[in-house]
Amino acid sequence: EPEVTQTPSHQVTQMGQEVILRCVPISNHLYFYWYRQILGQKVEFLVSFYNNEISEKSEIFDDQFSVERPDGSNFTLKIRSTKLEDSAMYFCASSDPVTNTEAFFGQGTRLTVV
Amino acid sequence: DAKTTQPPSMDCAEGRAANLPCNHSTISGNEYVYWYRQIHSQGPQYIIHGLKNNETNEMASLIITEDRKSSTLILPHATLRDTAVYYCIVGMEYGNKLVFGAGTILRVKS
Numbered sequence: 385e386p387e388v389t390q391t392p393s394h395q396v397t398q399m400g401q402e403v404i405l406r407c408v409p410i411s412n413h414l415y416f417y418w419y420r421q422i423l424g425q426k427v428e429f430l431v432s433f434y435n436n437e438i439s440e441k442s443e444i445f446d447d448q449f450s451v452e453r454p455d456g457s458n459f460t461l462k463i464r465s466t467k468l469e470d471s472a473m474y475f476c477a478s479s480d481p482v483t484n485t486e487a488f489f490g491q492g493t494r495l496t497v498v
Numbered sequence: 499d500a501k502t503t504q505p506p507s508m509d510c511a512e513g514r515a516a517n518l519p520c521n522h523s524t525i526s527g528n529e530y531v532y533w534y535r536q537i538h539s540q541g542p543q544y545i546i547h548g549l550k551n552n553e554t555n556e557m558a559s560l561i562i563t564e565d566r567k568s569s570t571l572i573l574p575h576a577t578l579r580d581t582a583v584y585y586c587i588v589g590m591e592y593g594n595k596l597v598f599g600a601g602t603i604l605r606v607k608s
Contacts, residue, residue, distance in 0.1 A: 388541075417595065427542060427585075427598040440595055475541045481592040486532070489541030 386410045388490035390476050396496045397466055405461045405493045407476030416459045417477040417487065418451065420444070427475070433459065466497045501525065502586045507603040510580075516573040518602050520586030523567040530591050531562060533571045535582040536601070542585065545571065576606045 389408040397403050409416050418430040431441040433451055448470075450462045459478075463470055473494050477487040503521040510516040522531060532547040546553055546560045548569075553560045559572040573580055585601040 415592075419596075419598075421539075426600060427536070427596075429595040429597065432595055442595075473539060477541070479592075485530075485591045486544035486547065487542075487596060489543065491541050492539070494539075 386488075388476055388478055388488050390474075390490035390493050392493060393491070394494045394496070396498060399468060399497055400465050402462065402464050403466055403495065405463070405474050405476075405495070407459045407461070407490055408457055409459055409476065409478030410480070410488055411457070412483075413478035413480040413488075415439075415479045415481065415487075416451075416453070417479075418461045419475045419477065419489075420472040421475065421492075422469075422472040430461075430474075463495075466495075468497050471495055471497045501588050501597070502599055504584070504586050504599065504602045506600065507605065509605045509607060510573075510576045512578060512606055512608045513575055516571075516576040516580065516604055516606070518571040518573075518584050518586075518604065519568065520571070521568045522586070522588045525566055525588050528590065529588045531560065531566075531569050532587040532589060532596065533558070533560065534585045534587065534596070534598075535580075536585070537579075537582040542596075542598070545584075576604075578606050578608060580604065581606045 391406045416433040421427045431445045432439045473492040475492045477489045479487045533545040534542040536542045548560045562569045583601040
């Protein structure tokens with residue numbers, strides 16, 4: 385069964401550093417998403433991406449964040465100048481409106497900012 | 499800003515049906531009801547979705563009331579592996595964000 389793959393599974397970074405979280409969505413999917421979940425809290429939408437551009441973003445997704453689909457297969461989330469409060473699980477998801485409408489989620493990257 | 503209301507937790511005996519309720523009284527005519535679950539801290543997993551008719555797949559059944567203001571997810575024979583947080587979400591069908599609430603913690607007990 386096809387799946388969304390995220391790397392790394394766990395990333396530890398120093399406060400103020402930049403991190404890039406990587407995702408390989410399911411190959412024929414057209415919509416891509418990033419969500420985050422701070423420990424013990426709800427899953428929160430960050431951004432959706434379609435046709436090589438951001439289609440929607442939340443208030444959380446400020447200038448510190450950016451997304452990119454650099455090579456037609458990877459989908460990345462860049463967090464600049466990380467803060468302690470950026471520590472969370474980050475989930476990538478993808479969906480294909482042609483064959484189905486559900487979103488498939490990856491297993492997440494646990495980001496720890498120290 | 500979740501548009502659904504779910505009980506915070508439920509228990510279910512292994513092998514019995516688990517019935518998880520959800521209220522979505524402000525659902526609009528073109529919004530679907532989606533159910534996802536999250537086992538421990540894994541990525542959310544799609545279960546089922548529907549517009550107004552009852553739906554069934556290999557995982558579960560979804561019963562939507564005629565006025566569409568509430569629904570019930572039914573896991574027909576719950577197992578220990580079904581212990582998870584279950585999220586009821588309303589939204590458009592294609593390419594739209596999912597707004598997660600707190601969900602219902604379902605504990606399946608032997």
